[in-house]
Amino acid sequence: MATKHSRSAARLMMAPAVVLLLGWMLVPLIMTLYFSFKKYLPLRGDSLERGLDWVGFENYARFLSSSSFWPSVQATLVIVGGVLVITVILGIFLAMLLDQPMWGQGIVRILVIAPFFVMPTVSALVWKNMFMDPVNGLLAHLWRFFGAEPIVWLSDASVQSIILIVSWQWLPFATLILLTAIQSLDSEQLEAAEMDGANPVARFMYIILPHLGRAITIVILIQTIFLLSIFAEIFVTTGGSFGTRTLTYLIFQRVIDSQNIGLGSAGGVYAIILANIVAIFLMRIVGKNLDR
Amino acid sequence: MARAATTRRKVITTAAAWAIGLLIFFPIYWTILTSFKTEAQAINDPPLFFNFDWTLENYAVVQERSDYMRFLWNSVILAGGSTLIGILVAIPAAWSMAFVPSKRTKDILLWMLSTKMLPAVGVLYPISLLFVQFNLLDTRGGLIVVLMLINLPIIVWMLYTYFKEIPVDILEAARMDGASLREEILYVLTPMAIPGIASTILLNFILAWNEAFWTLNLTAANAGPLTAFIASYSSPEGLFFAKLSAASTMAIAPILILGWFSQKQLVRGLTFGAVK
Numbered sequence: 001m002a003t004k005h006s007r008s009a010a011r012l013m014m015a016p017a018v019v020l021l022l023g024w025m026l027v028p029l030i031m032t033l034y035f036s037f038k039k040y041l042p043l044r045g046d047s048l049e050r051g052l053d054w055v056g057f058e059n060y061a062r063f064l065s066s067s068s069f070w071p072s073v074q075a076t077l078v079i080v081g082g083v084l085v086i087t088v089i090l091g092i093f094l095a096m097l098l099d100q101p102m103w104g105q106g107i108v109r110i111l112v113i114a115p116f117f118v119m120p121t122v123s124a125l126v127w128k129n130m131f132m133d134p135v136n137g138l139l140a141h142l143w144r145f146f147g148a149e150p151i152v153w154l155s156d157a158s159v160q161s162i163i164l165i166v167s168w169q170w171l172p173f174a175t176l177i178l179l180t181a182i183q184s185l186d187s188e189q190l191e192a193a194e195m196d197g198a199n200p201v202a203r204f205m206y207i208i209l210p211h212l213g214r215a216i217t218i219v220i221l222i223q224t225i226f227l228l229s230i231f232a233e234i235f236v237t238t239g240g241s242f243g244t245r246t247l248t249y250l251i252f253q254r255v256i257d258s259q260n261i262g263l264g265s266a267g268g269v270y271a272i273i274l275a276n277i278v279a280i281f282l283m284r285i286v287g288k289n290l291d292r
Numbered sequence: 293m294a295r296a297a298t299t300r301r302k303v304i305t306t307a308a309a310w311a312i313g314l315l316i317f318f319p320i321y322w323t324i325l326t327s328f329k330t331e332a333q334a335i336n337d338p339p340l341f342f343n344f345d346w347t348l349e350n351y352a353v354v355q356e357r358s359d360y361m362r363f364l365w366n367s368v369i370l371a372g373g374s375t376l377i378g379i380l381v382a383i384p385a386a387w388s389m390a391f392v393p394s395k396r397t398k399d400i401l402l403w404m405l406s407t408k409m410l411p412a413v414g415v416l417y418p419i420s421l422l423f424v425q426f427n428l429l430d431t432r433g434g435l436i437v438v439l440m441l442i443n444l445p446i447i448v449w450m451l452y453t454y455f456k457e458i459p460v461d462i463l464e465a466a467r468m469d470g471a472s473l474r475e476e477i478l479y480v481l482t483p484m485a486i487p488g489i490a491s492t493i494l495l496n497f498i499l500a501w502n503e504a505f506w507t508l509n510l511t512a513a514n515a516g517p518l519t520a521f522i523a524s525y526s527s528p529e530g531l532f533f534a535k536l537s538a539a540s541t542m543a544i545a546p547i548l549i550l551g552w553f554s555q556k557q558l559v560r561g562l563t564f565g566a567v568k
Contacts, residue, residue, distance in 0.1 A: 009473055010392035013384030017448055018400065020381060024441040025407045027422070028415035035417065094312065102306040110552050111313035114320055117551030119502040121522040122540045126323050130533055136335035138322065144337070171316065173558075177567050180559045218563050229411045232504035232519070236526040248413045255417045256509075268414030279409040283402050286564050290398050 029272070036060065036265035043259045052262075059266035063254075066263075072250040075159065075243055080227045082163040083170060084220055090167075091174030091219065092212065096204075098175070099182050116172035120232035127165045128154060128237045158242035165233055170226075174219045181215035182208070214285070221282035228275055247271055320544070327351070327537035334533040350538035357535075360542055363521035369432050370507070370517050371500035374439035375447075375493055381440075382447040383489070387477065389448075390455035391463060401452065405564060408445040412505045423510055430514045435507065439500045447496055449564045450557070454488025455481075491557035498554060501547050518543040 036059055038052035046052055063069060098109060115123065131138050132153035140150035153161045185208065193203050229248050234240055240249045251271060255264030314321075325341070326334050333344045354360055389397045419438065420429075428434030458481065466480045504519040511520050522543050525536050551558075559567055 006392050006473070007394070010388035010394070013388040014400070016381050017385035017404070017444060020441060021404055021407050021444060024444075025410060028418035029410070031418035031421070032415055097305065097309050097312070100305040100309075101302055102309050103302070104306065104310065108309045108313040109555070111317040113551070113555055113558075114317055114548060116558070117498060117502070117547050118320065118544050119519050119522065119547070120504040121508070121519045121526075122323075122543050123319070125522060125526060125536060126319055126540055129536055130322060130326065131319065136337075136533065138339060141337045141339055168316070168319070173562065176555065177559055177563060180567055215567055218567060222562060225409050229413060229505070231413070232508060232523070235508065236523055248411065251413045252416065255413075261417050264417060268411070268416070271411045272414045275409050275411045275414075276406075279406055282409075283405060286405065287398065287402055290401065 032265045032268050032272075034265075035261050036269050038262050040261040040265075041259060042261065055262065059262045060269070063263055063266045063270065068245065068250055071243065072245050072247045076228065076246040076248075078159055079162055079166065079230070079244070079246060080224060082159075083166045083227055084223060086163065086167040087170045087174040087223065088216060088219060090171055091178050092209075092216075094171070094175045095178035095182050096208070098179055112175055113172040115168050116170075116176075118169070120169065120230075121236055123169055124165055124233045124236045127161075127168070132161055154238050155242050158238050158244050162233060162237065162244050165237070166227065166230060169233075170223055173223065177219050178212060178215055181212055185211050218282070218285060221278060221285070224278050225275060225282070228271070228278070247274070320548075323537045323540050325537075326534055327541045329534050329537075331531035331534045334537070335531065350534045351542070354535055354539045354542065358521060358524060358539070360521065360539070363516060363518050364542070364546075366432065366511075366515055367501055367517035367519075370435055370439055370515075371497045373432070373436040374443065374500045375496045377436065378440045378444050378447045378496060379451075379489065379493060382444060382451055382492075386448050386451035386455055387481065390452055390458075391460065401449065404445040404448055408442070412442075416509060419506075420510065429510060430512045430516075432515045435510055435515055435517075438506050438510065439503055442503070442506070443496050443499055446499070446561055446564075447492055450492040450495065450561045451485075451488060453560060453564075454492070455485060457488075458484050491554065492561070494550060494554045495557045495561040498547055498551055 035052075037054060037056060039055045039058075040046050040052050094112060098105065098112070102108070118126075129137070134140055134150050134152040137150075137153075139153070143150040151157055189207055190203060193207055198206070230246070231248060231252065234244055234246065234249050238244045240246075240253060245253070247267070248271065251264050251267040254260050254267055327350055328346045328348070329340065329344050330347060330349070333340050336344075389401065423429045423434055426434070428437075462484075463476060463480060466476050471480065501517075502519070504523075507517050507519045508523055511517070522539060525532070525539055
């Protein structure tokens with residue numbers, strides 16, 4: 001078994017990865033924490049060389065009391081929640097469909113998965129212009145074909161548009177994971193239920209859905225972590241206007257556009273705390289899996 | 293088989309699945325198709341599906357206007373470089389955690405995973421500041437390091453789950469035969485680990501290629517990869533759908549092809565081994 005020698009060798013081999021990640025985590029985190037307690041407005045002459053004023057929790061209080069905070073929380077919840085509902089429900093449906101015997105299964109799978117590999121800036125721009133443009137977009141053509149007035153998607157239905165774009169990107173992920181999980185379902189169990197007279201709805205509710213429980217939880221947790229920080233999709237479409245300013249985007253604007261580093265850093269700390277709450281649940285599940 | 297599908301049922305599922313698959317794929321198909329149209333044809337109402345004059349002009353224009361090749365090269369360097377360095381750092385770590393586990397292995401793995409969940413925007417300013425201090429802004433080197441660090445947890449995890457599946461007995465046999473640690477890694481482990489390492493490289497190349505927070509915020513004209521190249525088309529400019537499509541097609545084509553090979557690894561890599 002592992003000797004003392006191999007143990008110290010193992011520690012040595014782990015060191016580079018551990019040290020790098022420790023630095024990557026701690027250095028910026030400590031800096032963000034530091035700035036969040038300081039008044040730091042580079043455009044008004046504050047600079048690191050001359051020293052920054054300590055303001056206690058003022059930035060934290062101001063970030064929460066600013067008029068854009070609650071709308072940004074709402075936008076974040078609606079967008080993340082909307083995408084989760086759409087991708088999970090459609091993902092379950094698609095996974096069950098793709099699990100059936102059919103001709104050209106491999107090709108259909110490739111078609112369904114493809115959006116995941118499209119870089120965020122491309123999918124946002126393609127949707128924004130070629131589909132959602134109120135004059136020349138394909139959806140405007142479609143609306144006019146049916147005699148309806150085209151919708152000005154990114155201003156009149158901005159949040160729905162973002163949800164649509166992001167759902168299109170993430171549906172493949174949900175489908176693929178749920179499909180993998182469904183394929184591990186024992187088909188004899190389904191056959192037995194069918195023979196006992198269980199109808200398709202009962203088979204879905206009592207066999208398929210419970211079997212998918214863990215995979216659904218994982219999809220929700222992982223997507224939540226990624227969705228909380230969507231950036232490019234908003235950056236190149238609405239730029240945060242028309243009610244699409246999420247928490248991530250608000251912090252980005254505080255730091256980059258208004259150059260209020262202290263305030264932005266306090267917001268960043270909130271975002272980190274929020275992400276960690278979700279992360280704890282995910283880690284529990286992943287951790288349990290390690291023991292097996 | 294009791295559940296053997298009748299032909300009728302198979303026809304229906306096939307039709308439904310193809311219809312949905314084509315609907316989901318349609319935006320990509322439409323982008324590729326539009327890239328071969330003229331600007332006037334691109335916005336034609338009713339939309340043109342086949343009956344237009346195919347042209348390659350947009351590709352030439354895009355290359356000339358924004359120097360596609362340079363962005364492509366940056367993407368290759370950034371994604372390739374960060375993946376390669378990440379793999380070199382991660383292999384020893386994952387190897388030791390898989391084969392010489394200690395009480396703390398699980399904690400270390402979970403802690404590494406937690407660094408992946410740090411929201412990027414929370415540390416945007418500190419990282420920008422460090423980049424300015426060390427003259428790394430808009431350099432490939434700086435971005436390679438950042439991309440490597442954000443993907444390192446996934447690389448370690450994927451390699452760990454692959455290495456875990458290699459039977460330990462074979463390593464013990466090699467040890468009995470007097471193989472040194474170096475020989476053990478080089479001649480026993482490596483050949484068995486190569487498929488897993490290849491999958492890991494593939495998925496992480498894709499993730500680094502598509503990364504669009506740090507690449508947009510830390511680069512400009514010099515080190516910008518394809519994500520930045522496309523973002524430069526975000527302000528509309530008269531008729532530009534065909535050119536946008538050509539630029540988009542060029543940005544996603546390489547990775548779409550690679551992506552199709554990586555379906556299986558995608559599940560394992562992005563669920564940290566929790567779903568296989």
